[in-house]
Amino acid sequence: MNGFALLSLYRSLTRHRVYAALNVGGLAIGIATIIVLGLYVRFETGFERWLPGHDKVYLVQTNVRAPDQPFSGRHHWTMGGLLEQLREDFPGIVGTRIEPVSASVMENGVAASEKLKRVDPSFFDIFALPMVAGTGRGALADPANLLVSRSIAERYFGTAEAVGQSMTVSIEGETRLLRIAGVFEDLPPSSELDFTMLSRLPDDVDSPWWRNWGSTSVQTFLRFAGPEDAARFESGTDAFVDKRALSAYGEQASKQIGINLLPIADMHLTPQGREPDSRRQTVTTLGIVGALTLLIAIVNYVNLATARAALRAREVAMRKVMGADRGALIRQFLGEAIGTAALAGLVGLALVELALPFVNAAGGLTLTLTYFGAQGVILPLALLALVIGVVAGAYPAFMLSRFPAASVLASAKAPGGGQAGTRLRQALVAAQFALAIAFMIGTGVLFAQVQHLRSADIGFDREGLLLIRSMSWAEDEAQRRAIVARMAAIPSVRSVALSDSVPGGSGTNNVDTFKKDGSPPLSMRRVAIGPEFFETYGARLLAGRFLGDEFASDDVTDREFEEPRNVVINTLLLRALGYKDPAEAIGQQVGRGAPPRTIVGVVNDMRFLSPREPIDPTYYTYYRDPRYGPLTLRFTGDPKATTDAAREAWISVAGELPFEAQTGVESLREQYAEDERAARLFAIGAGLAVLIGMVGLWGLASFNTARRVREIGIRKALGATRGDIVRLLVRQFLQPVVLANLIAWPLAWAAMRRWLAGFDDPIALSPLYFLGAGLLAALIAGLTVLGQSLRAARATPAWALRHD
């Protein structure tokens, strides 16, 4: 580009300021949107890729192959002893386990819970964590050693050089003095490993669960030289399972349970069990939203640029008359277009920097923009600007410069603005409004569903519940009783209950499967509850009675699994057993090969787990004095006051254990958080798409109105009123909006139906969302065009007719 071209670019931008601002601004917003959403997509799809040699590392999944059971599907967890058995049967295999444990660091008598995980000494053969100080590899051979992250080292010792220091750590209730052998770099945000401390996994775990097939207590990772080795290993796992799970599952155990490999980089987006594939869907959707928003912006930009160029046909003809050759004209137009697109790119970058803090806040993310290098944004952006510039500049550059000057100057009307051009532009307006409407419908449905999750009837009263999860760590019976007594004595607390299952999950999941004489197997959750559980949660009794101390035979503390029990069931189990009326089931057995289980009560279904998972058929058994599981308080008044009182009570009797509590609302909110975040990001993308659509429509409307100034003059001379003119112009733009609705509705309907199918309790896809979005789009289009039309309609016809 020479100096003259720059000057002419500057002139063309400053001469039509509003037009230039809209055109550059619209494209800049589109570019900013794709950059932000692109950063998000790259973040979500880039998990564990920071790990050196991540492509060789695989997660072992437990695959419950029996369909339609609470645990059907592939899980990211395995039984504890799996790696030992793999080592025996697949000599030379390289792997490690990662076991999350409850752990706290004791400092001055106060316990602070930390994310400690226990791993095999071979951990560093698979996870070559970058070290800040000391050694990682080899250090874990010694059970007295501890590895900590940089931020832990800095927090407890004020320096990253904490090697050689000691820490008092309580692991699973056992307090020990451990020596720091090394400090590793903090894990990046794009990691699911989620630990700040590592210690050695003991060799001699004697829990019966450790070698129980189907149990899920650790994550097992393996390393293979390449994908072929991994595939070879995977093909041998069925035989391995048949042999090793024979005692638990009988012949052909691999028909019911298996193990599979998952590349560690896929772990983050891969759903577990019966979870829908929602995370990957969200990432794909937001990626598409970004791409479409950019597409709309480009279409608008090109559309406006060529529309305006058509108005310049006369200028081009005059330049040719005065001796400009085609080459010079082509260079001028292409240079202008590329320069403008590049400017839009720069503005877009500035917008990204401004917007990232807000997007990060809205999405709970930590996205950052890198400019240079392999991950840098500059190079792709420059290419994008070049492509957009060439596309936008091609029409004026090659078409206009080819028009014979004489005919352009002789003709009364501008070339390129004829019927075909108008049709094409209307079609483009319709297409982008269709996208905008589909986005609006999507946003409406997303927010409605998320709102519904927050307020839907989940079978219990979510307000006024405090879940004290740290109760699971208290193992001493006297201490447990003391804690319960202190909590119950808090004035705002109405009742307290122990159970092995709480809203948001407790880590404990018991599923019983019964079948008899070829009857189809029936799987159900077994929940252990203590006194006042149903009262505390506010469950509704549909028939029979609750469980309690007043019925001597309810307590199952000293009974074997096979011995008779009184149970309360939920309505889903009632249905699964074939009863219609709750009263029918009272006194009946659960049956189908189950040990004696007498139904004494029926309660409504309570949703403790994610709204994306179905509620399971459940039966409750009663323990007079449960020895494990979290504690739930039912309180009145301010949650914070009760939480503070509960913490105080906790410290007075269990100060050596960290206190961890959450209100029921908070715990449930975690389950909705991901969907809420996705909804917000989607809304941002959709809002910007609509905004860009408006900019484009405004530009086109002003172009069109300018082109029709003379026609408006004629019509007014013929007696058209201002209202007639406004109606005429607005109607012209409402037509594509109506067409846009016809395109958008089926698209949005199909997409949202699919998304809602991922919820166990979806809202109905009411026509109101569609009508609402359509009306909103029409309103936006109408208002956008109205301003222009009013101005055009107000001009005196004499003026308009003079402007030919």
Place this chain on the structure above:
Amino acid sequence: MIELQAIERRYRSDEVETTALAGIDLAIAEGEFVAIMGPSGCGKSTLLNTLGTIDRPTSGQYLFGGRDLAQLPESDLAQFRAASLGFVFQSFNLIDELTIEENVALGLAYRKDVSDRKARVAAAMDRIGIAHRARHFPHQLSGGQQQRAAIARAIVGDPKLILADEPTGNLDTANGEQVMNILTTLNDSGSTIVMVTHSPSHADMAKRRIDMLDGRIVASAMRAL
């Protein structure tokens, strides 16, 4: 029918003020055929636009059939134009996207009181002799044909007054003659016509001739019969 009293029209741009009409007094009776002549820039078009109410005078009184138009709101003026006026322009001013028939129909588009529009459009096109081009678009017609279509549009609503600003300005001699003949015929059958022209011979075909200079009427003469 028409009475202009002390009509002034001034254009104000940033610094300069142009006086296009500097006090016009003019009366036009029903059935007249008036030709306005004068050098370029003397205010002919401005006067015609004022008569057509598509330009508002800065001051003065405009009575049409006894009604003071200068006081009417814009919407009433639009109604007045639709019902009482027909325009013919030098550059035809047909709408490119509409066919000739649709352009002619436009002359009735803003009339609320009209029935059998189709028939009236057909009759107007017949009368002017362009019915055979009804389905064509303006750019497919010669200048003369386009101007005849424009006249058809002007008369389709039976206006009380036809205003023509240099209707022959863009036409060759033969086509110009044809347009003038149409206008004369229309006048003969009762239409009142005010026409701006630069051609003395066309001016002679009118019944009355007005000469303008610098925004004023300097002469007004009836054609000797």
